[in-house]
Amino acid sequence: MASKVFTFFTFSCFVFLAPFASLSFADSKSNSTSPVSPGTICKSTPDPHFCKTVLPNQTANVYDYGRYTVRKSLSQSRKFLSMIDKYLKQSSTLTNSAIQALEDCRQLAELNMDFLLSSFQTVNNTSKTLSSAKAEDIQTLLSAILTNEQTCLDGLQVTASAWSVRKGLTLPLSNDTKLYSVSLALFTKGWVPKKKQNTTWKPIKRQLGFRNGRLPLEMSSKTQEIYESVSRRKLIQSQGVDEVVAVSDIVTVSQDGSGNFTTINDAISSSPNNSALTNGHFLIYVTAGVYEEYVYIAKNKRNLMMIGDGINQTIITGNRSFVDDNTTFNSATFAVVATGFVAVNITFRNTAGAIKHQAVAVRNGADLSTFYSCSFEAYQDTLYTHSLRQFYRECDIYGTVDFIFGNAAAIFQNCNIYPRLPMSGQYNVITAQGRSDPNQNTGTSIQNCSIRAADELASSNITFQTYLGRPWKNFSRTVYMETFLDGLINPAGWIAWSGDFALSTLYYAEYDNTGPGSNTTNRVSWPTYHVINNDTEAANFTVANFLLADDWLPPTGVPYNGGFT
CATH class of the missing domain: 1.20.140.40 (Invertase/pectin methylesterase inhibitor family protein)
Structure with missing residues (x-):
């Protein structure tokens, strides 16, 4: 559907007038x-x-x-x-x-x-x-x-x-x-209100339960202290932080047999079905080690919290790929669809390599899900932000082609995004957002992140082009704001999927970015690409507005900025 000069455009259940925006029918x-x-x-x-x-x-x-x-x-x-x-x-x-x-x-x-x-x-x-x-x-x-x-x-x-x-x-x-x-x-x-109820954002950082990307009381070194001090229906507390994260129970996964389970999947199976958040999170502590498992968290395993010993310490890895006869959907090393999932201090990998094309490290179809201080490592299609509402904070994401893709309402805040060395003849594309209908409240917002070449790309003698995104589906929607873009970003910024597909219906935008790759002078000339010049429009893609996160992020204990950083 061709865009019009002045149409109404929906963001998180409210409407504002925007030039060249994708048509919405509310x-x-x-x-x-x-x-x-x-x-x-x-x-x-x-x-x-x-x-x-x-x-x-x-x-x-x-x-x-x-x-x-x-x-x-x-x-x-x-x-x-x-x-x-x-x-x-x-x-x-x-x-x-x-x-x-x-x-x-x-x-x-x-x-x-x-x-x-x-x-x-x-x-x-x-x-x-x-x-x-x-x-x-x-x-x-x-x-x-x-x-x-x-x-x-x-x-x-x-x-x-x-x-x-x-x-x-x-x-x-x-x-x-x-x-x-x-x-x-x-x-x-x-049923959707024409304008969102007034919310006043305050530029404060929420710091509930966790501090500086680590567990309260340094679980990795003081596991027994936590288990002895935190019993059923009590709270995990962080030194110097007044607010807490509620947990209903804690189990440990340890490969040496010292914990409750030796595999992550067994720990998940032990968790209660359809647990209400009022009971607190069921906490699975995964000690350091390399876990060669394909993990799936089904829809009835609600409100799980999975915490590891840190990036590159607790590693979940697999190597399924499209080339090896898997669907992209089923190639994921780690997949979750249960509402309220939280992951902290874990590395997720798919080691199939660039030569195996689509090979997903994490597929996330969990509503109100959060990943904090995690790493996602693969090449093509690393992180499948499949659907529903998702938040990523202080995470590292590595990949080559379309390595953040899907059709969730997803925000990446304070993350490091690392384009890797692609195969010969390829170019890097960071995002491939898959919004297919003008009334879907989905999109990808990348806020206060840093985009730099991974070491293998930075040290390469061959020049590979890197783009911010391309439209996987007709109404693809992606925004970069307050983000550092290094010089590896192609001056055009964005690239077409095929011919003129979606170029009249997508919504791509940049706001207040920095770095040598942030110059928008030579960006694509599509009428659906925007350089946002005002806070009002950009605010629609903040955590408080795009995800209404003040309603659900605080109980996770994950810090976030509701507005601009």
């Missing part, structure tokens, strides 16, 4: 309870023609239409899951890569059912604009549903041996995606 809240025809309401959706084929031929208001489409979406998600199961029953006739793509789709379809059920319960109970926090919750879920559909489709499309499966599932996937887009658009129009 532009009118007037007369929301007045009945209108399907043709009229469908003008508020990205695909009015498809929308009219979905809605019943009768007048209703936006809330009635919205409830109808969310309910229909829930029904369709169940049908699609049944279709996947039908194909999986024929697994003896399928290749391993086809089975893996289907299993990815199944996992994502189950999440979609959960998200749609939660969304329907909300829209079914009210016919008025929601609070900013509640609207953000549901808009996040409906955004993730579209991401999950796209991930399933991507996996099937690149699996050549799954052509028969792809043929049977592509049309249902396409139609369901359009239906989910209608649901998101109507929810945005009816």
Whole structure:
């Protein structure tokens, strides 16, 4: 969809007027309870023609239409899951890569059912604009549903041996995606507030529980003291810090057998299911060592906190890759989808190498998740910020091609980003953001970070180009602000994906960056690229506004700046 000179653009549940912004459809809240025809309401959706084929031929208001489409979406998600199961029953006739793509789709379809059920319960109970926090919750879920559909489709499309499966599932996937887009658009129009409730940000650093990237009481050297002093339902306390992090229980993973478990996966299995945050985090302390495990934290393992002995001390490593017959989604060494996950002081690696192309170190599809003082190391597709809301603080990220990619609402704050030495003929791209719908509240914000060449790139005798990002999907959205950009950044800054794909619909921006690579004089001339010159626009991508993080980050104990640094 072509951008227009003046359109409304949605950021974290509020709207402001911005030139050349991607089209959003939450532009009118007037007369929301007045009945209108399907043709009229469908003008508020990205695909009015498809929308009219979905809605019943009768007048209703936006809330009635919205409830109808969310309910229909829930029904369709169940049908699609049944279709996947039908194909999986024929697994003896399928290749391993086809089975893996289907299993990815199944996992994502189950999440979609959960998200749609939660969304329907909300829209079914009210016919008025929601609070900013509640609207953000549901808009996040409906955004993730579209991401999950796209991930399933991507996996099937690149699996050549799954052509028969792809043929049977592509049309249902396409139609369901359009239906989910209608649901998101109507929810945005009816339930999302036109303006966010006023919040006053204060430029203070929250310092709750952890200090200077280390554990309270130096857990790595005083483990027994902590275990003896912290019992069930009590608190971990940090010297000199008044506020605390609540924990429900602590278990230790140690390869020498001195802890409760010798593997991380066994420790995760021991944790309670669907634990409420009011009970505190279930804390897994992983002592120093190299853990050759593929770790998966399922949706029912909510509010886990995993803490290691430090970057390059506690290391979780694997080597799955696309070349070795894995989907990108399933190549991750470490994957998490459980809400409220927190990781501290851990290195995550995928050692497949550049030659194996897509090889993910971490795939994060966990809502309200946080990584603090962690390192992510791979080459292509290092960190898959797949979906939902995520925060990264004081982390190191290494990679080559698209090495921060996905469609979460993700903020990187005070992180070090290190482009590595790519293969011959390649160039480095830091981000490949995957927003595919104008009403998704997703995007990547990189704030007060440092981008410098990794040692292997800095010492190379060959010059490789490095770009800030390229558009993986149509409405790709990425912002760099208050970040140091070293001289390795190509003067154009950004690069196209293929031809003019997404160049009229993406949103890329830079604000108040420094360093030799921050000069915007010779940046790309796309109308959808912006040099932000005012605090008001840039503030939409801060932690407090883009993630509404004041509502959920404090209990993690991770420091953050809600506004500008």
